[in-house]
Amino acid sequence: MRRLPLALALSALLPFVALAQAEPAAKGTKYRSAKEIIDAAPDSAWRDLDPANTLYMELPAGRVVIELAPGFAPEHVANIKTMAKGGFWDGTSIYRAQDNFVVQFGDVDADDAAKAKKHPAGTKEKLPAEFTRKGPARFDRLKDKDGWAPQVGFTDGFAVGHDPAKKETWIAHCYGALGAGRNNAPDSSIGAELYVVIGQAPRALDKQLTMVGRVVQGMSLLSATPRGPEPMGFYEDPAQRAPITAIRLASDVPAAERTNLQILRTDSQAFIDATEARRNRKDDFYTIPAGHIDLCNVPLPVRTKK
Amino acid sequence: MRRLPLALALSALLPFVALAQAEPAAKGTKYRSAKEIIDAAPDSAWRDLDPANTLYMELPAGRVVIELAPGFAPEHVANIKTMAKGGFWDGTSIYRAQDNFVVQFGDVDADDAAKAKKHPAGTKEKLPAEFTRKGPARFDRLKDKDGWAPQVGFTDGFAVGHDPAKKETWIAHCYGALGAGRNNAPDSSIGAELYVVIGQAPRALDKQLTMVGRVVQGMSLLSATPRGPEPMGFYEDPAQRAPITAIRLASDVPAAERTNLQILRTDSQAFIDATEARRNRKDDFYTIPAGHIDLCNVPLPVRTKK
Known part of the structure; x- marks a missing residue:
């Protein structure tokens, strides 16, 4: 009884099917999981590799x-x-x-x-x-704090650190x-x-x-x-x-x-919303929203080009 | 020419041979690598599993x-x-x-x-x-900031999050x-x-x-x-x-x-000093001290009991 339920419960944490970013998701709307958000993303949210x-x-x-x-x-x-x-x-x-x-x-x-x-x-x-x-x-800045860099986020679709004072960015x-x-x-x-x-x-x-x-x-x-x-x-x-x-x-x-692959754009609303959905999960498994996501825990969704 | 030098240069980052913690290492002393510190740790710094x-x-x-x-x-x-x-x-x-x-x-x-x-x-x-x-x-608190928990550090030798307001600790x-x-x-x-x-x-x-x-x-x-x-x-x-x-x-x-294994005590001076040595590395490879270490990047040194 503990095998599949655990698996399903953790499924929204799949490394290659989820995301995160800076602006908050719309308030007052029904919670959607990162997977639901990504599945519903318009084609314009995806870029070709x-x-x-x-x-x-x-x-x-x-x-x-x-x-x-x-x-x-x-x-x-x-x-x-x-x-x-x-x-x-x-x-x-x-x-x-x-x-x-x-x-x-x-x-x-x-x-x-x-x-x-x-x-x-x-x-x-x-x-x-x-x-x-x-x-x-x-x-595209993540609002989450980070111990290694003054700011973190995404540039060209890569997870990066950023130093606004030095105007430097690095993968x-x-x-x-x-x-x-x-x-x-x-x-x-x-x-x-x-x-x-x-x-x-x-x-x-x-x-x-x-x-x-x-x-x-x-x-x-x-x-x-x-x-x-x-x-x-x-x-x-x-x-x-x-x-x-x-x-x-x-x-x-x-x-x-x-x-032929496509990557979800890190400046898309779907990416931003999915990241927020991961930051504060609400489902039958997670009892406490983390209120945070680490740069390196933000999956960058990939799909086969249709 | 790029194989062993890279390996040696990165060697101090070996996951199972290093560490980190709260109090600063003594100032004004010569820099010692985490490995040097651990190798010199007294037997009293180690606990039996x-x-x-x-x-x-x-x-x-x-x-x-x-x-x-x-x-x-x-x-x-x-x-x-x-x-x-x-x-x-x-x-x-x-x-x-x-x-x-x-x-x-x-x-x-x-x-x-x-x-x-x-x-x-x-x-x-x-x-x-x-x-x-x-x-x-x-x-034993790490001074480093963390996005997931109010405080982080070590209890019973495990990497933990800690909430002083709620008096809760978790692995x-x-x-x-x-x-x-x-x-x-x-x-x-x-x-x-x-x-x-x-x-x-x-x-x-x-x-x-x-x-x-x-x-x-x-x-x-x-x-x-x-x-x-x-x-x-x-x-x-x-x-x-x-x-x-x-x-x-x-x-x-x-x-x-x-x-028969021994674990370096997380309240030992060797652990504290080795962590500081990792936070601010000074060697021929690292050009910039990170000034930070993440809870989950702190190795917990293990050795065979003599």
Whole structure:
């Protein structure tokens, strides 16, 4: 008697079917769940994922769909596109899976000059650090307080921190965020070695690395990767590494083979209302409204394009 | 060149080797990393895990060690001990793994009166909800702000929310927290069906369920469970469910077969200092101190008893 009821009761908390934001929902109207709000959202509330800024990471078990963030890391994203076009990641691996932290992938021999995989023609071997985005950008603020940033919200559909005094915005290290691994030097990343957050948001890393995108579909293909047995989740045994068949830019994949997705706009009324519905849930299961939502608990709804 | 340096640089963020808390570290002294502080902690800073309040969940791949929380849920914990002694979970399964949320385990047929596994003699079939702990309890407060609770910190070594006005304390839904699944009725859990948080802390669930403990070792045996293909992460195909060999109370296991662990006390100076070292990191990798740590980003260090 406790299996399905619990499941149904928690169902409105599904990570990939819900949301949150700044303006309060209309008062006095009947409570609708986030799911009801999203299901009723007009087509205009959805945006197409742009194939020119979408990566397909092909794993034996399926496809991971990644939205790139050229507005935050133009140089890194351009380099990643060059490398994807050149097939750099084809045949590489997920060579690190550290519990409650990150999976990391790319060329496991990148540190060994003798064995390192050659970068495709046109790859830039040196890039500036792109930790924060300066200047004006649309920012849909969450009203909720946050310990890591003066303000939080969404820019270009990414969960971000924002500092109005410094006029800086940065992609937060939420679950599914994609970052560029680096050495100690801030400008030591070029986008060849990448990591995805698979645990509690390690936001102490915010503004310390160049963030290049986020996973929009297929997270469970990464998050359930067996953790590596070596320190920090590395696999010394090559057989344990998870192979990457290919990483391609969606626009380089034939139209018939694409995964056509839409993302709910973070400036849509549906997103704002659904977020409020999550902040203050009213249903048969939840007895106390939280009155709050954390930036990294706000799901960004995805649907297959009709 | 980007593999090990990144790994080493991020190493101080290892989830199971670090910490955080209320009082500031001594000023004017040389910066020490959390790891250095913990490694230098005196034996008196560590407490033994009590075998009478420790569960061993035996999976084919290894042992998950769980610390029970009798101070928060005395009735549920007593029932869980009765069920463990009676072998209730032996041969049951992890029947749900929902990405970025929870794994859930117990008797998959619990809802089917005809097939449900009989509870061991002495199991109470009705318990009160134990969502919050009333009255005085030692509370080691984190100074960091939190959106979900008036105050946060540690009680009995568990990450908790605290409401000084209502004099209530509750275990927060951080990564690794163990809760009792329930139906819509608040008093519908008895501890037979349990869940463990495996993603971004779903703290909207705080104070809505009875929390009975947390995983102190072996989380990756749960978090890397392949996600269930059905809605909410269920597996309809029994072959996909992860089998549970047994769940035993450590005190019922022969001493030679126990996993003897110690936990760093959350009221120790080492814990307080290590937390401060994480809040404001100073090393060759981190260029900006965060000045903050989230309750659910504070690791609770565990070591093998010498």
